[in-house]
Amino acid sequence: MIVEQRDYHVFTGKLGQLVKLYETEGIELQQSILGNLLGVFTTDVGALSTYTSLWGYDSYAQREERRAQLQAEPRWQEFLAKIQPLIHTQQNRILIPTSFSPIR
Numbered sequence: 600m601i602v603e604q605r606d607y608h609v610f611t612g613k614l615g616q617l618v619k620l621y622e623t624e625g626i627e628l629q630q631s632i633l634g635n636l637l638g639v640f641t642t643d644v645g646a647l648s649t650y651t652s653l654w655g656y657d658s659y660a661q662r663e664e665r666r667a668q669l670q671a672e673p674r675w676q677e678f679l680a681k682i683q684p685l686i687h688t689q690q691n692r693i694l695i696p697t698s699f700s701p702i703r
Contacts, residue, residue: 600655600703602637602694603662607650613685614641614648620685621650625678632669637702648687655702659693 609617618641621629630636635655642649656662669675696703 600657600696601659601662602696602702603654603656604692604694605652605654606646606690606692607686608646608688608690609648609650609685610687611648614650617650617682617685620678620682625682628672628674628678629669632672632675633665662693 607617621639626636626639633654637653637655639653640651642651654662656665
């Protein structure tokens with residue numbers, strides 16, 4: 600398994616709006632296509648105004664396939680148009696579990 604960590608740093612004061620949009624419009628659609636949602640978080644210490652999601656995939660190829668499906672979905676494109684003005688920066692990382700990780 601690989602884990603994709605997606606961090607979105609939003610403009611100051613806009614985190615609540617982004618979280619609400621994901622909760623009411625985005626996460627159900629995203630999860631229906633991407634599948635294995637491991638968790639969604641905001642920050643309390645460190646880089647504030649950050650929204651982080653963790654997604655699990657069997658392989659990098661599966662991730663590529665599902666991300667392509669999501670990007671091809673018109674409803675997702677409509678959702679992106681709503682959240683993109685709130686996002687300042689984005690960072691994605693692929694995490695590979697160690698042999699002793701509880702998630703493998």
